[in-house]
Amino acid sequence: MRALKAYLRSPPALIGSVILLAVLVMGIGAHWFYPGDPLGLAGRPLQWPGQNPRFPLGTDSSGRDIAAQLFHGARVSLLIGFVATSIAAMIGIAIGALAGFYGGAVDTALMRVTEAFQTLPNFLLLLVLVAVFGSTIETVTIAIGIVSWPPVARLTRAEFLTLRTRDFVQACRVQGLSDAHLILREVLPNALPPVIVYASVVMAVAILLESALAFLQLSDPNVPSWGNLIGLGRNVLRTEWYVSAIPGVAILMTILGVSLVGQGLNDALNPRLASGR
Amino acid sequence: MRVLRLAGRRLAASLPTLLLILMGMFLLLQFAPGDTVDALMAQIGGGDAAFAEEMRRFYGLDAGIAAQLWNYLLRLATLDLGFSAIYGKPVATVILERLPPTILLMASALSFAFFFGLVLGVIAARRVNRWPDTLISTLGLIFYATPSFWFGLMAIVVFSVYLQWLPAGGFSDITQSYTGIAAVLDIARHLVLPTLTLGLIFLAIYLRIMRASMLEVLSLDFVRTARAKGLSETRVVARHVLRNAMLPMVTLIGLQAGTMLGGSVVVESVFALPGLGRLAYESVVQRDLNTLLGIVFVSALLVIAINFVVDILYARLDPRISSES
16 A cells, blocks of 8 residues: 555656556557558558548558557557566566575576576577577567566575575474475565566566567568567658657657656665665 | 686686577577578579488588587587588688677777766766756656667668768768778768667666666765865765766676677667678578577677676776675
8 A cells, every 4th residue: 555655656657657558558449449450551652640631640651551550569569568578577586486495506507597598698599589489479479588587587586595594484494384385475475576676677678679579570570560660661761751750659658658667666665765865 | 816817717607608508509499490401492492302411411410419519519619610501601700700890889889878877877866856867867768768779760860861960871981992090980980870879778777877876875974974074076976986886887787798789680780780780680581590509609708708807897996806705
């Protein structure tokens, strides 16, 4: 309750929530606002925004409605961001929890793997994964999740390292509770808040990764994606720059919304830090 | 000397990591549909199965996976990265040709982000919660949220198409043959927009970290002592606070070396720079797995090397580290 109040009192958090809510409404209502295929031919190609009242944001070089692609793209971006973040969080929490709880050889082995993932540029790994497993929307989402987990694992491990020696955990251990119970029911709930805050960063990065991949035309071409539209707009950049400009603003606003919400959550869940600033 | 030994130990510890990466990558690429021979066959317009078999034998692709992996690691130990069938040259040569633009781009983007992140972070921290701080922090948030490739395209529209101040892409002007200082200036002109594009997100991160760590250090006791001595505020910041506040930023350089290398894949293809990142993209499209593996190897080496330098830098900034061990 206190956390919620603190969250609602911070202006950045409110602005972020409003932006994110707007993108959410765009995504969920995409089929209602723009029924029909957003990638289908809608009218004469390359009409500037405002030129034709039927297309408030204009059309791209294949004569597709940019506004429709924007709305349907919101759905794709949020979905990929959310699912990829969940995958990254699950892998990261599992590895971080095991490494932090058991320590020793388990910790060393798991951290070596984490290090290997962190040494490799994540976008390069993403390229390799997409090259190997293809670029349907499912594989792209899973691949983004796979390249994004290491920071989550490190954070979870650090939390577990400090929590596992606490008295309440020792008390449970003395009671003879199983390791699984200790990890899942005792330590994990206490380790989660910072991980949840960090998830907002993971989600922002996931959305950026997908749009960059789509921009390079290496993501699913059959899905309306903001990055895809920017990439296609590149061919007409010198004259019809609005084709690339508009979806870019949409990405910017979404990431801004996610980061602001994350910052608000952080301030609300760590009041000590917030007042120190 | 002690610093070097410490950094050297960290370097040795990264060897198993490197091995892990290479093995993982090699096994991963076994899942890839189609190999180099398939790509080559497609390029030369097809051929019969017997010819494909012969080519597979020629490139050593008919051996078992374990044998291929072992051969690959053995060759890597002698820095032989294999042969790129697509480029018709040894992979090491191809990569070496493409390395300079990427290193130049990364170095300039890093300097840009580090310098301006530092300055803006200091200004924001010294005017905390007043308008300069609000302005800088807001800008930081917006920069952080800007997709780099989109910023690059918009910069091309503004600075190359409309204002015509800077070239839209490429590494140097191929219609002229400059020498000496003119050639350097030409390359610098071509690198301005890519540097801004790649550095923007890191600028945002650095200024945020710098602001936070400045605020933390400013509240410590030794700063109060320095102030009580009667030092001017500028002197307190320059002599006492800055060095301590820079530590988290230096750590971040090492942590984000990989991210920056990944970012240059996108930036290089926006600006048509003939660098390592673009090579990675091309080899994905052309299924040139040998080259892709080579790039992964070289990138990992690069990241490890950057971290080695960062370790030394860190120990120089923070004497506690070198005296501890």
